[in-house]
Amino acid sequence: MTALKLAVAGASGRMGRMLIEAIQNADDLTLAGALDTPASPALGIDAGAFLGKAANVVIESDLAKGLASAQLLIDFTRPEGTLKHLEYCAAHGIKMVIGTTGFDQAGKDAIAEAAKKTAILFAPNMSVGVNVTMKLLELAAKSFSHGYDIEIIEAHHRHKVDAPSGTALKMGEVIADALGRKLDDVAVYAREGVTGERDPSSIGFANIRGGDIVGDHTVLFAGIGERIEITHKSSSRVTYAHGSLRAARFLADKQTGLFDMQDVLGLK
Template structure:
């Protein structure tokens, strides 16, 4: 039986993951939160799931490396230095980092990649996302995940070849760029749409999260999948067999 530990167990995602672990009949190694030492949990768990905060990531990774345990990282709002830390950790342990653990979202990511590959620059790509009023980062990790898939398919840079926060006289849309728009309000768990628009036609690929349990189920499935993997950096598409 896989024994799963949770970094950030008191948060909304942490609680949802704990509930899914119980429903699945898996082992629960316990959880940690702000101010707790991550090392004891890493020592007794088979795999760790991290939905804590960016400023906790380095200590959590260090604990997993020391214990030789794999980790799923679902924390959003990560910066370039965090990805450097993740790359370094992946030299020692199995690490799966993603902006979204939903299996449906990751299937959407595959569809976006296929569409962006098949359709040329005549098709503009815009990503629209909406989340609850308490979300503190924008664009969402999921929007960036989808934008990254589109950018890689087009062979462009996901950061420099993007447009965000349009306001005022912005001029015409830059050909080939990926646009982002973020909405916040209410209790929306997460809505994402990728719009591909050309002259006279458009395609919209969408995903709606009705509650957080979909992310928790995906995270637990990923934890079961990665527990036997060798050191390296993995993606959710591996969980889906893509």
């Protein structure tokens, strides 16, 4: 079996290194490219150097060089960087697994348009556990559609730059869809001062940033006389890496189209 040739964006970052290590340990995948920003001190260094074993792939900032041998790019960077990579990949038929969060609607539209030219898997969270949790939330929301207030609480490390997290927003979207609502119409992202009574149709968000929390998400369904909490906690980014490789394998035989982890896990 021919190994699927993968490239990793943000190769010197925490997630990038986790992905590189996971690829190096997979028999059916091979590291074929590594990208980082032009200002990165890691440019020109072997992508596997941090593991103490050469990957024979040099970290590049030039997309043509970094993606010359790649069939698929895994990207967990920032929206502006991902969109540049997206444009190049769409033009050259390189597939993408996108785990970047914080896109505005224009960015999401650009991803959908690029998926007409190449296969893309776009998900705010690549964890298998999180995506199974999404399905549980859909089922719960339908059962708790009346008489229960819905709040989403998320916690992440101090370096995270967007809030609410992409995962929390996706949870909100899943719940709103299950209730026949649009998240934009019912989301409450901040409360301060005299806010009045809670709108029973709203979905509230609360965000915590501190320390080295990898990612905790809890959805609270608060009724009269009972509370139901559905929680997922990540203790390591390795779950995101393994989910991303599963996503890459899913895209191996796809030519075009936009997919998510629900497709990978057969939960739709």
